[in-house]
Amino acid sequence: MLEPYIRSRLTEKRILLMTHIVVGYPSLDDSLEIVRTMVEAGVDLIELQIPFSEPIADGPVILKANQQALADGVTVSQCLAFGRTVAAQFAIPFLYMTYYNVLFKNGVDRFADHMRDAGLKGAIVPDLPPEEADDYLNAMGRCGLSPIFIFSPTTTEARMQAIAKVADGFVYCVARKGVTGDQTIFSRQMDEYLTGCRRATGLPLALGFGVKDRSDVKFLEGKADIAIIGTEVLRLVESQGIAALAPFLRSLQI
Amino acid sequence: MMNRGYFGNFGGAFLPEILVATFDELEEAYTLVKRDPGFWQDYEQLMASYSCRPTPVTFAENLTRHFGGGRIFIKREDLNHTGAHKANNVMGQGLLVKRMGKTRVIAETGAGQHGVATATMAARFGFDCTIYMGEVDVERQRPNVFWMEQLGATVVPVTDGTRILKDAINAAFRDWVTNMDSTHYVLGTACGPHPFPEMVSWFQSIVGKEARQQLSAQEGRLPSRVYACVGGGSNAMGVFSGFFDDDVELVGVEAAGRGLDTGQHAARLCSRDASVGVAQGYKTYFLQDADGQMRETHSIAAGLDYVGVSPILADLKDKGRVRFEGATDGEVIAAVSLTMKKEGVIPALESAHAFVQAFKEAPTLSQDEILLVNQSGRGDKDIFTIADAFDDPKWKQFITQKARQYHA
Numbered sequence: 001m002l003e004p005y006i007r008s009r010l011t012e013k014r015i016l017l018m019t020h021i022v023v024g025y026p027s028l029d030d031s032l033e034i035v036r037t038m039v040e041a042g043v044d045l046i047e048l049q050i051p052f053s054e055p056i057a058d059g060p061v062i063l064k065a066n067q068q069a070l071a072d073g074v075t076v077s078q079c080l081a082f083g084r085t086v087a088a089q090f091a092i093p094f095l096y097m098t099y100y101n102v103l104f105k106n107g108v109d110r111f112a113d114h115m116r117d118a119g120l121k122g123a124i125v126p127d128l129p130p131e132e133a134d135d136y137l138n139a140m141g142r143c144g145l146s147p148i149f150i151f152s153p154t155t156t157e158a159r160m161q162a163i164a165k166v167a168d169g170f171v172y173c174v175a176r177k178g179v180t181g182d183q184t185i186f187s188r189q190m191d192e193y194l195t196g197c198r199r200a201t202g203l204p205l206a207l208g209f210g211v212k213d214r215s216d217v218k219f220l221e222g223k224a225d226i227a228i229i230g231t232e233v234l235r236l237v238e239s240q241g242i243a244a245l246a247p248f249l250r251s252l253q254i
Numbered sequence: 255m256m257n258r259g260y261f262g263n264f265g266g267a268f269l270p271e272i273l274v275a276t277f278d279e280l281e282e283a284y285t286l287v288k289r290d291p292g293f294w295q296d297y298e299q300l301m302a303s304y305s306c307r308p309t310p311v312t313f314a315e316n317l318t319r320h321f322g323g324g325r326i327f328i329k330r331e332d333l334n335h336t337g338a339h340k341a342n343n344v345m346g347q348g349l350l351v352k353r354m355g356k357t358r359v360i361a362e363t364g365a366g367q368h369g370v371a372t373a374t375m376a377a378r379f380g381f382d383c384t385i386y387m388g389e390v391d392v393e394r395q396r397p398n399v400f401w402m403e404q405l406g407a408t409v410v411p412v413t414d415g416t417r418i419l420k421d422a423i424n425a426a427f428r429d430w431v432t433n434m435d436s437t438h439y440v441l442g443t444a445c446g447p448h449p450f451p452e453m454v455s456w457f458q459s460i461v462g463k464e465a466r467q468q469l470s471a472q473e474g475r476l477p478s479r480v481y482a483c484v485g486g487g488s489n490a491m492g493v494f495s496g497f498f499d500d501d502v503e504l505v506g507v508e509a510a511g512r513g514l515d516t517g518q519h520a521a522r523l524c525s526r527d528a529s530v531g532v533a534q535g536y537k538t539y540f541l542q543d544a545d546g547q548m549r550e551t552h553s554i555a556a557g558l559d560y561v562g563v564s565p566i567l568a569d570l571k572d573k574g575r576v577r578f579e580g581a582t583d584g585e586v587i588a589a590v591s592l593t594m595k596k597e598g599v600i601p602a603l604e605s606a607h608a609f610v611q612a613f614k615e616a617p618t619l620s621q622d623e624i625l626l627v628n629q630s631g632r633g634d635k636d637i638f639t640i641a642d643a644f645d646d647p648k649w650k651q652f653i654t655q656k657a658r659q660y661h662a
Contacts, residue, residue, distance in 0.1 A: 053415065053547040054533045056427045057270040063414055076545040100268055101532045105546030127268045127535065131258055152272040154434075159274070177272060178432040 002093055002121045002146040002169035006204045006225060009044055014221045016044035017252060018206060020097065020230040022065040023048050023082050024074030026237070031082060033242055034233075039090045041249035045226065047124060048086070050079040050098035057126040059181035061231045061238075076102055080114055087119035095148065097124040103136065112139035122146030122169045130166050137166055148172050151197050160200030170204040170226060173197050175211070181231035184210025186219040194223045217252045227252070259448020262572055264565035267447040268535050273427075276434040281449045283354050288456065297346055301460065304378070305335040305345065309461075311468040311626070316596040317613075324478065324619025326612060328599065329465045329493060329628045338602065338631030339461060339489045340371040344440060346457030348375040351438045358382040358437040362426045364391055364419035364485075365556035365604070366398025367631060368442030373407035375440075383407040386425040388418040391556055397638060416550050419560050423534055443486025444564035447535035451566050455491040462496020465626060477626035478619060479503040483607035484523070484578070485557050487564030489630035494576065503577065505615075506567060507607040509553030510580030520551040522563040523571045524578035530568075538565045554583035554643060555603035557631075581610035587643050589613060590633060602631035603639060 009016050019038050023031050038046055051069040055062065087094050096115065103111045103125065115123065122145050128136060130149060140147045146169030151160050153176060164171065173194065175184045184190075197205050207220055208228030217227045229252070236244050259265045269277055287293040301307035310333070314326040331339040344361075351359060359381045363369030369385040376383035385402050389411045392399055402409050415421035423446070430439045444454040469476060480497055482490035484506040494504045511519030514527075520541070522528040528539040531546055541549045541561045553559040570576040581589075589609040594600050601609055605628070612627045619625060633640050641649040 054420065054424055056424050056534065057272075057431070059428070060414075067415060070547060099533075101540075101542070101546040104532050105529075105542070105544070126270050127532070129267070129269055129271060129274060132266055132268055150271040152270075152274075154272055154275040156275070163271075174272060177434070179428050182432070 001144075003204065005093055006170060010204075010225060013044070013253070015217060015224065016226045017042070017217070017249070018045040018047060018226050018228045019043045019233055019249070020047040020049060020228065022051055022062060022069055022234070023079040024051060024069035024072065025065040026068070027072070028074070028078060028082060030242065032086070034237065034245065035086050035090065037242055037245045038249060039092055041246045042253055043092065043249060045093050045095065047095050047097040047230075048079070048083055050076060050096060050102050052099040052102055055099060057179060059179035059231065061181045061234050065234055076106060080118065083115075083120055084118035093121040095122045095124060096120060097126075100125050100128040100132075108135045109139045112143040112145060115145050116143035120145070122148050124148045124172060126150060130163055133166070150174055151200070153177065153193050157196060157200055160197065164201035164203060167201065167203055170206050171197065171201055172228070173205050173207045173224065175207055175209040178209070180209055182210060184216075186216055191223060214252050214254065259452060261451070261566045262569035263530070264536075264538050264568040265448055265451060266537050268532050268537070269447055270431060272431050273434065276430070277447060277449075279354070283350055284449050284453050287350060287353065293349070297349060297457070298460070300345055300349065301342065305341045306333050307460065308464040308468070309333045311465060311472065312597075312599070314597050317593065318616070320596060321613060321616040323617040323621065324623040324625045325621065326616055327469065327477065327624055327626050328597075329461060329626060331461060331489065331628060331630045332599070332601065332605070332632030336367065336371045336374050337635045338367045338371070339458060339492060340368045340442060340631070341374075342460055342492065343442065343454050343457045343488060344368070344371040344375045347438070347440045348379050348381075351381065352379060354438065356436055356438045358384070358433065359440050360384045360386065360426050360429050360437055361440040361442060362419065362422035363387050363398070363442065364422070364559060365636070366391065366395040366402070367557060369402050369407070369409070370398050370405070372440050372442070373402040373405035376407060377405045384429065385409045386412050386422040386429070388412045388416070388422050390417045391419070391422070394639065395556065397635070419556070420534065420548060420562070427535075443488040444491045444566060445486045445534070445536060445538070445562055451536070451564055454488050455495060455564075455566060458488050458492025459495040461489070461492035461628065462494060465493055466496040469624065469626065473624060475624065476500050476502055477624040479505055479615065480626045480628070481505045481507060481608040481612045482628040483558060483604050483630060484508050484563060484567060485520070485555075485560050485604060486562070487567045489628055491564060491566060493626070493628040498575070504575065505611055506576050506578045507611045508578060508580050509555060509558035509607060510582045511552040511554070513582055514580050518552040519580065520553045520559050520561075521580045522561075523567065524580045534562060536562070536565055538562050538568045554586055555607065556639075557602070557604040558607065579611045581607040585610045590640065591644070599629065600633040601629050602633045602636060603643065605630045606633070
């Protein structure tokens with residue numbers, strides 16, 4: 001169960017860290033090495049993005065990683081095998097992140113069965129709003145998995161409450177308009193947004209989109225429960241290699 | 255989200271959360287204008303004074319004689335301002351944007367027609383305008399890029415993915431999730447999340463309304479069959495919608511490219527290669543692999559070169575209300591050539607797909623029956639593409655000389 005894990009970690013840390021990888025980018029071997037480095041550096045949860053050809057919510061950096069992985073021939077079944085491997089090997093919770101067509105083509109029930117059997121804890125599907133999610137919610141519920149839903153700064157409070165009713169584990173709060181990887185301003189406005197999110201749900205809150213350094217994470221302490229580092233990790237791996245990850249991730253948690 | 259926009263099992267609104275409020279706002283604005291008879295009047299008036307509506311229905315006497323059998327009529331959407339049915343949708347959405355008080359429009363474009371139409375509308379209404387166009391299409395449709403830029407639009411070549419229409423749609427969505435407060439996304443076809451399929455079809459329904467009235471008045475009868483090419487499906491939805499309640503057979507013609515068994519085509523509804531999926535915000539038949547990754551498509555007509563298809567047409571296929579056929583690149587070239595020589599009209603390569611199927615079936619119909627072909631656009635604006643398709647040596651010589659002049 002995801003939420004009890006998050007609550008128990010929060011008794012030891014002021015804020016948790018969730019990181020993101022695109023499975024198979026730069027390669028499947030590298031993905032494993034990146035996950036190992038993340039876990040050893042104290043990351044609390046990891047999103048495994050299964051590449052999709054039309055990732056409309058992602059910005060240029062993650063989009064390119066999706067395309068490259070697909071061009072290199074990475075398949076969904078390889079990604080599922082990867083999920084099984086890391087969930088068995090490392091003690092932290094893993095979530096899949098992907099677009100709905102990957103689940104739909106695989107069969108939503110089959111996909112959920114796999115997640116349960118492989119030891120994954122939940123999934124983030126950014127193009128699946130609750131209105132379209134009946135099959136998904138049934139399958140996830142049946143398998144004891146957490147469907148992670150999203151709040152955004154344009155989500156009304158009434159809608160947040162409706163989303164919170166079907167969400168489980170935590171809520172992914174998108175920091176701003178736009179796609180992944182753009183700059184985010186951590187300001188009073190963000191405080192108000194997170195306060196609104198908090199009012200709408202008792203679930204832990206994770207904040208992502210544009211979180212990139214220690215000062216961003218520090219800003220979020222006490223306001224959010226989880227800081228999500230997505231694009232910044234990819235940028236670092238691309239510019240400085242996997243070795244640069246450990247010191248970066250440790251620096252976020254000082 | 256109030257109404258999720260399902261047509262049978264197809265459609266829906268698979269939206270990132272950040273866009274839900276924008277779509278709610280759009281649906282509300284659309285619902286209001288749909289209920290307002292004054293809006294449709296304004297729209298018809300605008301199209302009459304700006305875009306030559308009603309476009310005529312032309313009796314293709316020579317083609318009819320050539321094939322024997324049923325009489326062939328052509329609905330002349332090529333006579334719209336900017337040369338295609340795209341203007342109907344774009345001007346309608348332009349009026350809607352004015353009502354919503356937004357100041358900027360964005361659009362995707364494949365062949366460039368929708369981009370040119372949107373840039374034209376933006377110039378007329380005074381909107382800022384950005385057009386997303388796959389890099390491959392920018393290269394093969396330079397004249398349209400030239401016009402969009404001259405009309406004041408910014409054209410952004412999209413270098414992601416397969417660098418064609420679907421990638422331009424993704425890029426437009428990425429712009430919209432950032433700029434939705436000021437910006438409306440003028441989606442060019444009857445695809446995408448609700449309410450786009452329904453709304454675009456509504457604006458295009460002007461084609462079918464006119465055609466039905468015109469044939470009734472001129473010929474005193476309805477057509478036996480109506481033919482339209484199907485890319486995203488907006489011109490087909492437009493002309494078909496005039497005849498849904500009649501005993502009229504509706505035929506959608508997709509791009510069979512190099513042949514339905516070659517894998518190099520864009521046939522979603524008449525081939526076995528497509529399956530139901532969810533992408534670009536809606537559920538329909540997509541050309542995708544077993545993992546759900548979208549495949550590359552091929553057509554000689556850039557406007558038909560798309561992985562998905564209108565969810566409304568997908569539903570009409572499943573219900574058996576519309577029959578779907580395919581026309582190959584080679585058949586299309588032959589049909590363009592014949593139509594020009596026999597009738598002096600130049601169909602766009604897209605529209606010529608519909609002609610191919612009508613030509614195949616005309617001899618099987620009796621002389622008092624009517625075949626109506628929707629000529630969705632005109633071909634002379636695609637002179638580079640058509641000249642290449644005809645492999646015309648004199649044209650090549652001209653271009654070579656022209657290039658030499660630029661180098662001098």
